[in-house]
Amino acid sequence: MSGQNHSRDLKGPFLYHIGSADENWNLLSNPNHSGKALRSALCLYAFHALNDYWEKALPAAIAIELLHNFSLIHDDIQDHDTERRHRRTLWTIIGEPKALLTGSAMHSIAYLNLFYLKDRGINEEKVLLASQLLFKTSLDMIKGQVLDLKFEQSIQINRNQYLEMIDFKTSSLISCSLAVGALLGTDHKPIIKAFAQYGLHLGRVFQLKDDILGIWGQSRVTGKSESNDILRKKKSFPIICALEACTPKDRKVLSKIYEKQTLGQQDLDVVMEVLEANQSKGKTEEFIEFEALSAIEQLNLIHIDGWALKDGKDLVDFLVNRDY
Amino acid sequence: MSGQNHSRDLKGPFLYHIGSADENWNLLSNPNHSGKALRSALCLYAFHALNDYWEKALPAAIAIELLHNFSLIHDDIQDHDTERRHRRTLWTIIGEPKALLTGSAMHSIAYLNLFYLKDRGINEEKVLLASQLLFKTSLDMIKGQVLDLKFEQSIQINRNQYLEMIDFKTSSLISCSLAVGALLGTDHKPIIKAFAQYGLHLGRVFQLKDDILGIWGQSRVTGKSESNDILRKKKSFPIICALEACTPKDRKVLSKIYEKQTLGQQDLDVVMEVLEANQSKGKTEEFIEFEALSAIEQLNLIHIDGWALKDGKDLVDFLVNRDY
Numbered sequence: 001m002s003g004q005n006h007s008r009d010l011k012g013p014f015l016y017h018i019g020s021a022d023e024n025w026n027l028l029s030n031p032n033h034s035g036k037a038l039r040s041a042l043c044l045y046a047f048h049a050l051n052d053y054w055e056k057a058l059p060a061a062i063a064i065e066l067l068h069n070f071s072l073i074h075d076d077i078q079d080h081d082t083e084r085r086h087r088r089t090l091w092t093i094i095g096e097p098k099a100l101l102t103g104s105a106m107h108s109i110a111y112l113n114l115f116y117l118k119d120r121g122i123n124e125e126k127v128l129l130a131s132q133l134l135f136k137t138s139l140d141m142i143k144g145q146v147l148d149l150k151f152e153q154s155i156q157i158n159r160n161q162y163l164e165m166i167d168f169k170t171s172s173l174i175s176c177s178l179a180v181g182a183l184l185g186t187d188h189k190p191i192i193k194a195f196a197q198y199g200l201h202l203g204r205v206f207q208l209k210d211d212i213l214g215i216w217g218q219s220r221v222t223g224k225s226e227s228n229d230i231l232r233k234k235k236s237f238p239i240i241c242a243l244e245a246c247t248p249k250d251r252k253v254l255s256k257i258y259e260k261q262t263l264g265q266q267d268l269d270v271v272m273e274v275l276e277a278n279q280s281k282g283k284t285e286e287f288i289e290f291e292a293l294s295a296i297e298q299l300n301l302i303h304i305d306g307w308a309l310k311d312g313k314d315l316v317d318f319l320v321n322r323d324y
Numbered sequence: 325m326s327g328q329n330h331s332r333d334l335k336g337p338f339l340y341h342i343g344s345a346d347e348n349w350n351l352l353s354n355p356n357h358s359g360k361a362l363r364s365a366l367c368l369y370a371f372h373a374l375n376d377y378w379e380k381a382l383p384a385a386i387a388i389e390l391l392h393n394f395s396l397i398h399d400d401i402q403d404h405d406t407e408r409r410h411r412r413t414l415w416t417i418i419g420e421p422k423a424l425l426t427g428s429a430m431h432s433i434a435y436l437n438l439f440y441l442k443d444r445g446i447n448e449e450k451v452l453l454a455s456q457l458l459f460k461t462s463l464d465m466i467k468g469q470v471l472d473l474k475f476e477q478s479i480q481i482n483r484n485q486y487l488e489m490i491d492f493k494t495s496s497l498i499s500c501s502l503a504v505g506a507l508l509g510t511d512h513k514p515i516i517k518a519f520a521q522y523g524l525h526l527g528r529v530f531q532l533k534d535d536i537l538g539i540w541g542q543s544r545v546t547g548k549s550e551s552n553d554i555l556r557k558k559k560s561f562p563i564i565c566a567l568e569a570c571t572p573k574d575r576k577v578l579s580k581i582y583e584k585q586t587l588g589q590q591d592l593d594v595v596m597e598v599l600e601a602n603q604s605k606g607k608t609e610e611f612i613e614f615e616a617l618s619a620i621e622q623l624n625l626i627h628i629d630g631w632a633l634k635d636g637k638d639l640v641d642f643l644v645n646r647d648y
Binding site: 136 | 333422431435456459460471473
């Protein structure tokens, strides 16, 4: 079938979303809206920690980065978010139907990239295992989204339920990135498992730090939506901590606020006070510290070169201390 | 990761869409809203035409049927269609965000089914080839959707452009179903190609007959949206035939009608008159006949058993003559 031309209709939006083109689909000579590329870097890191030539795992890293970006396009549509990475979200430019299609195309292209692993000498069994892992992770991410939608309508969420949700929604892909890199690099299952576990804890550190920044960070720095997570009624970890510990009276106050359609500055102030009174920020930071230690513990189980061990630990430190 | 319970949230909607459950997610003892299952049947047919045990290709047939159903869930959201297979569409029951997620989950589950081919003795190389073909087809279907969205805003579409659109949107998956079945059943490339070509022509027959039924068929029988394709401003093949052949005056009339936001009975009558005056139905039927012959020509290139040849030809006849 011909029709290479038609891919143009989605190519512009595709390149815009991953930060390589502007709103008129012109290529940017100096792309700077691509995101952190954390997940693809982790895939290459795990592979390189076990092998000399990291380039061999590049198709998997691309697949993972595209899978992540596909989920962001669809998330933005679902949440009606208007800003990401300091720019307008895709659906606000081309409308929901076409943004939906761009996302789905990116999903398929992600997987098509995996087949290039074969050209780089990865055997078919491993390519299949890697793609199977990615599909399962896709499903986990969707489960996380479903839980997230469910939690929006409730304040009866405890810490464990929240952690389960972010494990599906966020940590699963971070863990999968490392597991795929390791899987391509070794046949030794305990090593693959340790990388996967390192990723799960890393994912929690990442998400809980995001939760802190979403309330106490500067939106100009994070480049996320203009408004604070509280104004967006996101029940993130610090909120859950407050709900678990606060007085029945404060619980009623929060409950009333979260029943409102939209929140204002006054609501924000009240919620911030309850968070303060219950040391929510401190408790979240404590939990991040605990997850950071668990991540490093897993890393210590793997016998890797000094540079790889140091890089893996530095990343944990970076995620704990970042302010954007 | 645990969380099997959470899949329940999508399992009901999933089973509802494929016709196995009712609106309360209760399993139906006698499912009768599952659609024709044409594509999965074609996959099994091609495999069985070349092999004894059709059960071996079953995971691929399931993958194909789910891929098709995934695209229907997302299509219904995009087009805001409210009825499919005599029932409410999924998004009207659970809302757009959750329907979107159900579709994406189905997409991933489709591909996960392919891995079961390994357990049935299909080698890894073929599993990879089959999944590669399915991904490419996913992309083709999206290209078709994009063209379809584009054509909605224009009456400057000629027959070839329309055929290209339906080749992407509809014929590609029908062709892929046969190609995957053949690919799993033989190493002989010309046979795989002939099945794929048979599928392309079959897809055109299928879609153009759909176009006729969408205007002249009874909606009660087809189970599609209540309204006629004309009222939905769908520029299907008969409309394109009329636009190509009609007087400049009639072209202006049509153009005016298609600029309207919504069409009424009077517009419908006018369009029907123009279609009549330009023998649009007859021209479409002629083209279907031509495509049917081309399909059978491809079938004759393959040396298959008498029953398979007869079944393949009977299917063409059935698609040409169906009235639902």
